[in-house]
Amino acid sequence: MATIASETVQDNQARLPEGWREEVDASVRWPVTAFIASGAFWLVIGSVLALIASFKFNHPEWLVEQGWLTFGRVRPAHLQTMIFGWISMAGFGVLTWLWARLLKTDMRLGWLQLVSVAVWNLAMVVGTIAILAGFSRSIEWVEFPLFVYVIIIGCIGIGAFPLFEMLRRRRVRHLYVSIWYIGAALLWGPFLLITFSLPIYEGVAHATANWWFAHNILGLWITPVGLAAAYYFIPKVIGRPIYSYHLSILGFWTLALFYNWAGVHHLVGGPAPQWAVTISIVFSVMMVIPVVVVALNHHMTAFGSLKAVLRSPTLRFIVFGAMSYTAVSLHGSFMSLRFWQELTHFTHHTIGHAHLGVYAFATMVMFGSIYYIMPRLMQWEWRSSGLINLHFWTTALGIGTYVVALTIAGVLQGLTLMDPGASFMESQFITEPWLYARSIGGTLMTVGHLVFGYLLYSIILKKGPQLDGPTYFAPVLRSETSSADSAA
Numbered sequence: 001m002a003t004i005a006s007e008t009v010q011d012n013q014a015r016l017p018e019g020w021r022e023e024v025d026a027s028v029r030w031p032v033t034a035f036i037a038s039g040a041f042w043l044v045i046g047s048v049l050a051l052i053a054s055f056k057f058n059h060p061e062w063l064v065e066q067g068w069l070t071f072g073r074v075r076p077a078h079l080q081t082m083i084f085g086w087i088s089m090a091g092f093g094v095l096t097w098l099w100a101r102l103l104k105t106d107m108r109l110g111w112l113q114l115v116s117v118a119v120w121n122l123a124m125v126v127g128t129i130a131i132l133a134g135f136s137r138s139i140e141w142v143e144f145p146l147f148v149y150v151i152i153i154g155c156i157g158i159g160a161f162p163l164f165e166m167l168r169r170r171r172v173r174h175l176y177v178s179i180w181y182i183g184a185a186l187l188w189g190p191f192l193l194i195t196f197s198l199p200i201y202e203g204v205a206h207a208t209a210n211w212w213f214a215h216n217i218l219g220l221w222i223t224p225v226g227l228a229a230a231y232y233f234i235p236k237v238i239g240r241p242i243y244s245y246h247l248s249i250l251g252f253w254t255l256a257l258f259y260n261w262a263g264v265h266h267l268v269g270g271p272a273p274q275w276a277v278t279i280s281i282v283f284s285v286m287m288v289i290p291v292v293v294v295a296l297n298h299h300m301t302a303f304g305s306l307k308a309v310l311r312s313p314t315l316r317f318i319v320f321g322a323m324s325y326t327a328v329s330l331h332g333s334f335m336s337l338r339f340w341q342e343l344t345h346f347t348h349h350t351i352g353h354a355h356l357g358v359y360a361f362a363t364m365v366m367f368g369s370i371y372y373i374m375p376r377l378m379q380w381e382w383r384s385s386g387l388i389n390l391h392f393w394t395t396a397l398g399i400g401t402y403v404v405a406l407t408i409a410g411v412l413q414g415l416t417l418m419d420p421g422a423s424f425m426e427s428q429f430i431t432e433p434w435l436y437a438r439s440i441g442g443t444l445m446t447v448g449h450l451v452f453g454y455l456l457y458s459i460i461l462k463k464g465p466q467l468d469g470p471t472y473f474a475p476v477l478r479s480e481t482s483s484a485d486s487a488a
């Protein structure tokens with residue numbers, strides 16, 4: 001495998017002009033920065049909404065007089081700002097940079113991406129205000145008014161166009177697996193949004209299509225971008241090729257073939273046809289194949305590089321994210337089984353799983369990627385490794401507390417709900433301490449997000465001291481610094 005990778009590298013390097021990295025980075029500098037900064041903005045907004053929702057579980061009477069801050073509005077506003085604001089916009093910035101670097105090709109139509117980011121932000125503002133003002137569509141995962149999704153689909157299309165134009169002019173023959181994942185996500189994402197926006201579903205078919213959509217937005221839009229980043233940064237920062245190129249292709253195709261069938265596992269015990277639910281459970285379990293393949297590939301690549309993981313901000317976040325990907329997916333396969341659904345469906349257990357996926361995996365991978373990308377784009381270093389460390393520990397401990405607390409709370413809640421001798425209120429009271437723990441975890445995460453926002457603001461405006469080397473957690477000897485790790 002290493003032979004294939006190195007042959008391809010030699011084949012590609014021969015035709016590359018001197019200084020191609022700087023040329024490529026300069027061409028995507030402002031579009032990528034605009035996407036990442038917008039994502040960070042929505043992360044902070046989404047965190048405030050999340051904290052309000054979380055505190056309401058501790059003090060249900062809090063803010064009930066303000067209609068626009070009631071749970072039924074704040075929760076969907078949190079979900080939408082995080083999924084279509086933070087993770088999708090930051091993801092678009094990260095995928096654009098990876099695309100340019102991996103194709104070793106400059107972007108000529110960057111202005112189209114700037115238009116995309118501006119209009120996308122406007123749509124997000126309108127959509128979020130609409131939900132808070134009470135104009136939600138009340139359809140899970142698509143709560144914004146319909147026209148907002150039409151605009152977002154247009155923005156993804158306009159943002160993707162310059163990328164496909166680069167693909168046509170690419171300077172490499174071989175397409176690394178990250179390009180496969182990103183290219184597929186750019187086709188799957190709009191396809192999902194368009195298909196579910198059509199006004200052709202009713203009743204049970206609507207519920208089935210709803211969960212097909214929501215599950216695939218996670219698995220075929222958010223997940224591929226996270227995996228593409230992990231596939232790029234783990235070998236890049238460690239400085240060795242991916243363990244097995246063949247395994248990575250197997251992982252890609254099994255994800256592409258299996259994920260799409262699993263969405264109806266959200267309706268186990270619901271009014272969907274049982275054959276559809278059973279098929280979805282079978283495919284949920286078959287997902288073990290791509291997940292183990294990806295885990296093996298990442299693990300074997302990182303094996304023996306603990307020092308690099310400890311000292312590099314990028315690796316620390318991304319390895320945390322990659323491990324969480326394995327955990328959430330294996331947990332998901334187990335969770336789709338009927339006996340476990342009986343116990344945990346409609347409980348906080350699902351919310352724990354949800355954040356293990358969207359936060360511990362996808363969000364942490366985004367943080368790690370941004371720590372690598374921004375210094376190269378801005379030609380400026382992060383202002384303080386201490387603040388990055390603070391960001392890592394507040395978010396890692398915060399999400400750890402969040403997931404552990406809700407995983408336990410959900411099981412206790414489910415057991416009490418299934419106990420004919422227990423009242424409904426008992427099933428709520430038993431979760432109380434765990435919901436306080438979630439609020440503490442969420443507060444820690446929000447502190448981390450503010451620190452991250454400050455670091456991002458500082459590097460974009462080139463505030464703070466200009467350091468003479470990359471920001472590491474631990475001192476590194478000059479001889480140890482690989483070219484992959486240096487900021488230039």
Ligand code: HEM
Binds near residue numbers: 325329341356357
């Ligand atoms: C093999 C992979 C996976 C399987 C089989 C799986 C399975 C499941 C199941 C069965 C549920 C429904 C639980 C219920 O309603 O009781 C669920 C919910 C959820 N999963 Fe996963 N999961 C997987 C991977 C992921 C990943 C990678 C992410 C994030 C990137 C994720 C995020 C979520 C979210 C956000 C929900 C909650 C959706 C909602 O109720 O609004 N999952 N998953």
Ligand code: HEM
Binds near residue numbers: 355446
């Ligand atoms: C500050 C950190 C966060 C806190 C405190 C938090 C809190 C919450 C709360 C309280 C809920 C409602 C739970 C319920 O209905 O029982 C929720 C739902 C949700 N959040 Fe977060 N969240 C945070 C970060 C994130 C991030 C970064 C994302 C996405 C990237 C995200 C995605 C979601 C999703 C998809 C749901 C719906 C889950 C489901 O229905 O199963 N959250 N969150």
